[in-house]
Amino acid sequence: MKFIELKNVNKTYSTGVTALADLSVEIEKGEFVFVIGHTASGKSTFIKMLYREEKPTKGSVIVGGVNVAKLRNGKIYKLRRKIGVVFQDFKLLPKLTVYENVAFALECLGLKASEIRPKVLKAIEIVGLKEKVRSFPHQLSGGEQQRVCIARAIVNEPKLLICDEPTGNLDPETSKEIMSVIENINKDLKTTVIMATHDKEIVNRMKKRVLLIEHGILTGDYMKGRYKSHESV
Amino acid sequence: MKAFRIIGRSFRDAFKSVFRNFSLSMASILCATITLMVVSVSFLIAANVKDATKSLESELSIVVYLEQDASESDANFLQSTIKKLNNVEKVEYKSKDEWKQEMSQYNESFGTIFEKYETNPLLDSFTVTVKDANSLNTVAEKIRDMDKVESANYGEDAVSTILSVFDVVEKVTVIVVIALIFVTAFLITNTIKLTIYSRRNEIEIMRLVGGSNAAIKLPFVIEGFVIGLLGSLIPIIVTIYGYIIAYGKLNGHLITDLIPLLSPYNLVFYVSLIIAGLGAVIGMLGSLLAVRKYLKI
């Protein structure tokens, strides 16, 4: 069985908007996949299916052998512990330091302080923020804040890292740095990465697998490096 | 171990939150304090009333005198009829001859007076004990309506008045206490709602990184628990010192010797336990309501 398997997924919101229509796709362990498409095409909805923020109206969403579509509310947390999520808005806690923000993720799970410390320091080192462990979010640049979020997402060593426009608020130079952090996580930790983005330049440059969604329909699935931006978006 | 760390963390968060939203927490704590104060006083009253009622009720009886010409078979018949009335505990018969003997023994001058009569001038009597003070009047009236009954009276009017006052006091306090408990739970629900609102980012992240539902809810439930316990502090102190001092000042009885007060030592201890327990339960109840309503998980 594939690591991630979506079969005939439909999503119609309560407002009547159909955000995804009959979408099927398979993703292997360790892959790096971009999800692209115009605004309102359904990228975020696709992402939300994976960490069970939204339930599909029809079809199945299998992540790591579990049909997420059938997961009871009380069990969602088990799925989330295996997944790291990064957003465009950073969602850091303003009153906590970099260290505390990352440690927070493990404290929620009830880990011992002595277990938490090495994991947090390692995650912060991976994203290259060793010098700023004691800083507060407002003392950091946007790129640095996003690094903290990535550190928080990977601190529990998830098999899957999901990013919804992680570079959406960052300038091109900083975006590049963030992308290299994510790429290294994919390479070194063998973490599967799925990332929704608008940024054509990044997609063109990195030559990864690309899923193109248009009006909720998967219209293109380009293997590594086959995608050329002029084709659609 | 994991569970203990999560509980420990929740207590830390709960205390932090109580002090962060101090004015609102204070309102809840104060409301809990007032409620529990009233609960404490009513418990103390109820315990004493219950005890006093028992000893007072045992003194309640109706004395029935039969007419002069009532025969022995009349007496037997009346005794069994009265016994069948509702709420009658027991009926004791004393014939006029028994009365005469008793009185003569009690004082010799009675003996000489009785000798002046050809027949016994006294009356046969029943002493009727009732199960419930409130039924005294109805039972007495029914007996008066019977044949061959001269009179049926019960003495201690004061006692029955005290008992009916006790009854009203008890009912009113129960209603007031229930109403106050609801108000307190509602206020605590609102306090917790604000905490949930002020921590919505934290909650979102906890859910994102896989905090279990229990781990997410626990800090709020514990916050309610802490508020309830803090609210019980003053009532407990007042209960202990207040009752001991009042007991001493009143020499162990209320108004008359008819109403003795219960000795403070065990009573104060149990009432304090009840107050603390009730505070904690109301607090957790209030926060559970808030969690269910505003924490959609």
Ligand SMILES: Nc1ncnc2c1ncn2[C@@H]1O[C@H](COP(=O)(O)OP(=O)(O)OP(=O)(O)O)[C@@H](O)[C@H]1O
């Ligand atoms: N919670 C919701 N309730 C109702 N409709 C929604 C909800 N979330 C998204 N939609 C609708 O579903 C469609 C797809 O939205 P989605 O957020 O998936 O798009 P997107 O591709 O991520 O867009 P963008 O690039 O702007 O982030 C849109 O028409 C949107 O209005």
Ligand SMILES: [Mg+2]
């Ligand atoms: Mg989006």
